[in-house]
Amino acid sequence: MSDHTTLLITISGRDRPGLSAQVFDALGGDVMDVGQSVLQDRLVLLILLRLPPDDVASLTRSLQAVAAELDLDVDISVTDGSDERHRGVRHHITVLASPLAPRHVSAVSRAVASSGGNIERIDRVAGYPVTAVEFVTAHADPDALRTAVTDTAREEGIDVSIQPAGLDRFGRRLVVLDVDSTLIQDEVIELLAARTGNIDAVAEITERAMRGEIDFASSLTERVALLRGAPESVIDEARAQVRLTPGARTLCRTLMRLGHEVALVSGGFAEVVEPLAEQLGVRHVRANRLEVHDGRLTGRVAGPIVDRAGKADALRGFAAELGIPLERTVAIGDGANDLDMMSAAGLGVAFNAKPLVRQAADTSVNVPFLDSVLFLLGIHREDIEAADADGGIPGSAAGYGEVGQDR
Ligand SMILES: [Mg+2]
Numbered sequence: 470m471s472d473h474t475t476l477l478i479t480i481s482g483r484d485r486p487g488l489s490a491q492v493f494d495a496l497g498g499d500v501m502d503v504g505q506s507v508l509q510d511r512l513v514l515l516i517l518l519r520l521p522p523d524d525v526a527s528l529t530r531s532l533q534a535v536a537a538e539l540d541l542d543v544d545i546s547v548t549d550g551s552d553e554r555h556r557g558v559r560h561h562i563t564v565l566a567s568p569l570a571p572r573h574v575s576a577v578s579r580a581v582a583s584s585g586g587n588i589e590r591i592d593r594v595a596g597y598p599v600t601a602v603e604f605v606t607a608h609a610d611p612d613a614l615r616t617a618v619t620d621t622a623r624e625e626g627i628d629v630s631i632q633p634a635g636l637d638r639f640g641r642r643l644v645v646l647d648v649d650s651t652l653i654q655d656e657v658i659e660l661l662a663a664r665t666g667n668i669d670a671v672a673e674i675t676e677r678a679m680r681g682e683i684d685f686a687s688s689l690t691e692r693v694a695l696l697r698g699a700p701e702s703v704i705d706e707a708r709a710q711v712r713l714t715p716g717a718r719t720l721c722r723t724l725m726r727l728g729h730e731v732a733l734v735s736g737g738f739a740e741v742v743e744p745l746a747e748q749l750g751v752r753h754v755r756a757n758r759l760e761v762h763d764g765r766l767t768g769r770v771a772g773p774i775v776d777r778a779g780k781a782d783a784l785r786g787f788a789a790e791l792g793i794p795l796e797r798t799v800a801i802g803d804g805a806n807d808l809d810m811m812s813a814a815g816l817g818v819a820f821n822a823k824p825l826v827r828q829a830a831d832t833s834v835n836v837p838f839l840d841s842v843l844f845l846l847g848i849h850r851e852d853i854e855a856a857d858a859d860g861g862i863p864g865s866a867a868g869y870g871e872v873g874q875d876r
Contacts, residue, residue: 474522475501475550477515478532482541484512491539492516495531497524501550504590519550558611559634560586562604562618563845566627567836569600573627580621581606584613595850598716599836603847605634622833630832630845632816638847643793644724645784645810647802648735648742648756651820652839653711657737658692660707667695678805679823685736685806686776690769693759697768701761704740711741716840721749723843723853730791734783736775736806755783781809801834801842802826818842 480492484507498520505514520528529545536543562581566573574591581588586609595601606614615631622629632638649656662671671692678688696703721731732753735742739756746754760771775783780802788798800807800814803822808829811817819830820839827833834841843853 472521473519473550474525475548476518476520476525476528477546477548478518479544479546480512480514480516480536480541482512482539484510485539488512488539488541489514491535492532492541495528495535497528517548517550557608559589559605559607560609560611560614561632561634561638561847562606563594563601563630563632563847564604564627565599565601565629565834565836565841565844567599569602569627573625574602576621576625577604577618577629580617581609581614584609584617586610586614594844594847595841597850598838599841599844601841601844601850626835628832628834628836628841630816630818632845637794637797637815640797641793642724642729642797642799642846643732643784643788643791644720644729644799644801644842645732645734645787645814647780647800647804647807647820648733648745649737650803651801651807652714652717652733652745654714655711657707657711657741658689660710661696661699661703662692664703664706665696665699670695681805684776686774689736689757689774689776693766693770694768696759696766699766701764701766703766704738704759708741708744711745713745714837714839716838718749719840719853719857720842721751723840723848723856725750726856727848730787730793732783732787734775734780734787734810736780736804753787755779755787777806777809780806781813784810784813799842799846801839816845818845 489505492514496518498518500516501519502517503515505512532543532545562577564573564577578588581604586606588604589607590605592603594603618629618631646652658671659668662668674688674691677683678685724731730753731751733742733746733751735756737756739754739758742754742756755775757775758771760767760769773779784798784800785795788795795813796815798814799816799818800810801818801820802811803820803826805826808826811830816832817830819827819833821835821837822830822833832845844850
């Protein structure tokens with residue numbers, strides 16, 4: 470006979486101050502594991518306890534006395550004492566939905582089970598502006614889990630990201646953002662074309678590019694050519710019209726507070742992207758530049774074109790320069806020309822993208838709030854709000870300002 474007995478103690482009931490302290494005061498032996506969860510005013514507390522067999526009877530009596538006093542339900546069962554928790558391959562699965570329905574949780578749970586995994590924990594990451602919950606799973610076959618979860622997301626119309634657990638989750642990250650229709654709600658080339666009377670011609674080329682009839686570089690060259698002769702002032706006018714995507718400031722501010730790096734990589738124009746970057750405190754920018762001669766646009770792009778491959782090169786270049794491994798990079802974009810950087814990145818996020826882009830990405834966000842990406846990285850809404858209320862984490866680069874302007 471073993472010289473120890475392992476008990477699994479399950480306690481549930483109405484939470485109140487000092488409850489956990491009183492419960493643990495009633496225990497002896499060694500605490501092998503513990504988990505507690507509180508929702509509203511209800512508590513569930515699980516304790517794995519190892520103690521000499523002779524002590525089990527007295528422990529049971531004192532625990533029952535505390536339970537009676539605090540009006541708690543207690544279940545005590547003997548287990549084999551194996552410690553399976555935190556063993557094997559673990560994953561973090563984040564689900565974003567607005568609203569979150571019970572069938573969404575059931576579908577994700579079924580996907581985990583079908584890949585041989587167990588759910589260790591489910592926690593809420595955000596309740597606003599979307600509901601975000603994170604599942605921590607163990608033992609799932611990674612490929613089977615990825616396929617099952619991706620199918621579930623598509624079938625249920627919810628956003629689901631899956632990332633392996635491990636130290637990479639805690640390291641410094643590089644988050645690379647596309648600009649047009651990602652960081653901002655506009656397409657700057659269209660704002661420019663609207664001011665030069667070429668909106669229809671530009672839109673037609675954009676459509677052809679979207680249908681895959683021409684590549685991004687050709688479509689950019691053709692569209693910029695239509696701006697030839699326009700006064701340089703149209704750039705300032707277009708810049709004044711640009712609208713940030715809701716959550717853009719919160720995303721950049723929060724990432725930088727946590728010591729992560731943010732880069733803007735755009736097939737659009739540096740003349741618009743650089744001032745935006747400065748406003749957001751972002752130090753890394755790669756974008757095209759409009760050639761200007763005698764105060765007029767020449768209709769050409771100055772220097773090499775930042776296209777689909779150029780965006781991926783920019784991501785790899787910034788990562789190398791900053792000493793951040795590619796596994797810890799995140800690329801967020803909406804267009805086909807973001808696909809290379811999204812596949813080069815550790816996590817590629819399709820942001821309100823076309824189906825083609827969504828299918829190719831690791832995950833997608835289909836709510837119009839850019840800060841939802843923070844939830845995919847396991848950053849809780851409550852912590853973001855607390856940091857904004859405090860003006861930042863002590864000793865960090867606080868004070869990007871505009872708290873509240875951007876939710
Ligand atoms: Mg875009």
